[in-house]
Amino acid sequence: MSAVEPGRARSLLDYYLTRGRTQIQSQFQYRVATYMWLIGMLAEPIVYLIVWTTIAEQQGGEVQGITTGQFAAYYIVWTLVRNMNIVFTPYGWEWRIREGELSAALLRPLHPLHDDIAGFAGWKFVTILMWLPIAAVLWLLFDPVLDPTLLEVAVFSVAIWGAYLIRTMFLSTLGMICFWTTRVSAIFELAIAVELLLSGRLVPLPLMPDWAETVAAWLPFQWSFYFPIQALVGDYSTRELLGGLAIQALWIVLLTGLTLFVWRFAVRRYSAVGN
Amino acid sequence: MRAALQSLVRRQHREVRAVDEISFEVGQGEIVGFLGPNGAGKTTTLKMLSGLLYPTSGAAHVLGHVPSKRERDFLSRITLVMGNRNQLQWDLPALDSFELNRAIYRIPRPQFLQLRDELVELLDVGDLVRKPVRQLSLGERMKVEVVGSLLHRPRVLFLDEPTIGLDVTMQKRIRGFIAEYNRRYEATVLLTSHYMADVEALCKRVVVIHHGKLLFDGPLARLGDKFAAWKTIDVELQDGGADLSGYGEVVESDVGRVKLRVPRAETARVTARLLAERDVTDLTVEDPPIEDVIEMVFAQEKT
Numbered sequence: 001m002s003a004v005e006p007g008r009a010r011s012l013l014d015y016y017l018t019r020g021r022t023q024i025q026s027q028f029q030y031r032v033a034t035y036m037w038l039i040g041m042l043a044e045p046i047v048y049l050i051v052w053t054t055i056a057e058q059q060g061g062e063v064q065g066i067t068t069g070q071f072a073a074y075y076i077v078w079t080l081v082r083n084m085n086i087v088f089t090p091y092g093w094e095w096r097i098r099e100g101e102l103s104a105a106l107l108r109p110l111h112p113l114h115d116d117i118a119g120f121a122g123w124k125f126v127t128i129l130m131w132l133p134i135a136a137v138l139w140l141l142f143d144p145v146l147d148p149t150l151l152e153v154a155v156f157s158v159a160i161w162g163a164y165l166i167r168t169m170f171l172s173t174l175g176m177i178c179f180w181t182t183r184v185s186a187i188f189e190l191a192i193a194v195e196l197l198l199s200g201r202l203v204p205l206p207l208m209p210d211w212a213e214t215v216a217a218w219l220p221f222q223w224s225f226y227f228p229i230q231a232l233v234g235d236y237s238t239r240e241l242l243g244g245l246a247i248q249a250l251w252i253v254l255l256t257g258l259t260l261f262v263w264r265f266a267v268r269r270y271s272a273v274g275n
Numbered sequence: 276m277r278a279a280l281q282s283l284v285r286r287q288h289r290e291v292r293a294v295d296e297i298s299f300e301v302g303q304g305e306i307v308g309f310l311g312p313n314g315a316g317k318t319t320t321l322k323m324l325s326g327l328l329y330p331t332s333g334a335a336h337v338l339g340h341v342p343s344k345r346e347r348d349f350l351s352r353i354t355l356v357m358g359n360r361n362q363l364q365w366d367l368p369a370l371d372s373f374e375l376n377r378a379i380y381r382i383p384r385p386q387f388l389q390l391r392d393e394l395v396e397l398l399d400v401g402d403l404v405r406k407p408v409r410q411l412s413l414g415e416r417m418k419v420e421v422v423g424s425l426l427h428r429p430r431v432l433f434l435d436e437p438t439i440g441l442d443v444t445m446q447k448r449i450r451g452f453i454a455e456y457n458r459r460y461e462a463t464v465l466l467t468s469h470y471m472a473d474v475e476a477l478c479k480r481v482v483v484i485h486h487g488k489l490l491f492d493g494p495l496a497r498l499g500d501k502f503a504a505w506k507t508i509d510v511e512l513q514d515g516g517a518d519l520s521g522y523g524e525v526v527e528s529d530v531g532r533v534k535l536r537v538p539r540a541e542t543a544r545v546t547a548r549l550l551a552e553r554d555v556t557d558l559t560v561e562d563p564p565i566e567d568v569i570e571m572v573f574a575q576e577k578t
Binding site (some may be wrong): 007011014015017018019022025026028030096102103104106107108109110267268269270271 | 325326327328338343345347348349353357362366367372378381382392
């Protein structure tokens with residue numbers, strides 16, 4: 001007699017909730033380390049913020065229409081969006097393939113990507129909770145201009161999860177290169193460099209040259225970084241906000257399709273080494 | 276260094292077959308020992324049968340499925356336990372990992388709770404499943420690992436060195452548990468182990484492979500007939516100091532007791548001669564221990 005019951009969607013939801021909960025439990029055991037790590041990650045946006053604030057002050061209080069208060073808002077929201085962008089990396093794929101750690105996941109009647117998505121999603125809840133006091137301190141220090149509408153808050157709340165899925169699928173596809181070559185760091189570093197420039201992570205996209213903005217429009221990076229930030233701090237119309245979510249959804253579908261397509265061939269190359 | 280530089284220009288490839296034309300069938304409810312030295316291809320075969328590896332040629336069927344397709348129904352009915360591999364959440368009590376398995380395998384809660392408690396009781400791990408896994412010893416972890424692997428009540432168990440690194444008591448416990456699970460659920464078990472005690476206690480049938488090729492498939496008891504060219508004769512004599520080297524190779528000699536090694540074909544004749552010519556108080560003819568037989572199998576294969 002089989003021990004399995006039907007109802008795929010309900011079962012999947014049950015799995016996501018259970019996996020998310022176990023991840024939250026795990027993560028809370030390392031809350032001090034997580035806090036240190038969150039604080040350590042602040043260095044990057046604070047450097048960007050100080051640089052742009054200094055430039056803006058030298059140019060009469062703004063750079064291409066972006067005021068110091070808007071820069072502050074951008075980079076404070078940046079810290080949360082950056083956390084949402086942390087997903088299972090190609091280095092993780094390299095490790096799990098080289099060490100045979102993927103074996104346990106492959107033995108389960110569930111695609112390993114579900115485990116990655118659910119596990120990191122659980123982790124996000126912990127980091128969001130821990131981020132709130134950090135954001136409050138940054139708010140007091142940098143005096144941001146932020147006055148979002150209810151719709152902007154709602155779109156932002158959805159968009160950060162869209163960003164999470166886009167980046168998960170993008171980096172999973174990249175990570176799966178490890179099924180063909182053992183060391184993926186060179187390719188990964190190159191992709192991260194392109195992403196850094198064309199996502200809005202280094203600078204808000206309107207400050208980039210026109211050609212860079214044109215290239216960025218055809219890539220997924222801004223939809224996992226610039227768009228969620230701007231949804232909250234920018235001045236998008238309702239059409240732009242909902243259109244942005246639709247484009248995010250399109251990228252999720254495209255990248256998920258690509259990930260699953262590559263996976264079909266990649267998994268055949270798994271050698272389950274390590275024991 | 277020269278080889279490294281050469282590989283930049285002309286990379287050489289060599290195909291090595293980890294498993295080569297192995298063919299065998301295992302019936303429902305059987306426990307089969309899968310034997311071979313390190314690197315023989317045992318784990319590779321288990322990984323292929325459990326769907327982890329995609330074979331370059333040949334076909335495997337388990338429970339009517341092709342394992343490499345990794346269909347949900349197939350994966351829901353098998354398990355692979357590797358003695359040196361942890362599948363539980365490191366920072367959490369095993370109970371939480373069990374709960375995760377319930378969700379993964381879609382086990383109805385009442386059935387899950389019943390089987391979980393049954394397995395926990397069988398392996399006597401009631402206290403252990405409440406401690407974070409990282410705090411458990413190797414043996415304790417293995418026991419809870421086994422519970423976690425069986426919660427979905429698999430029909431086929433692939434066990435790769437399930438008792439590796441465990442003390443004798445713990446090994447015995449795991450062995451007893453496997454036998455009980457097999458009896459209770461009529462599960463099929465394919466087991467690799469370097470501990471012959473595991474094989475002798477659990478497997479009536481063994482499959483021996485070496486260098487990826489099948490050497491033997493049959494009852495454990497017949498392994499000696501095929502590969503051991505000799506038997507041992509344990510003789511107790513009235514005359515303690517007698518020299519028995521004329522009957523066979525003296526392996527051990529104690530006061531009044533001699534152990535002889537004689538060619539298998541000569542056993543009956545030597546036994547008859549001993550009984551006729553010597554003042555024998557006791558005599559036992561034995562097959563060599565299974566460890567020695569296995570060693571002989573691999574030694575014969577090398578030559």
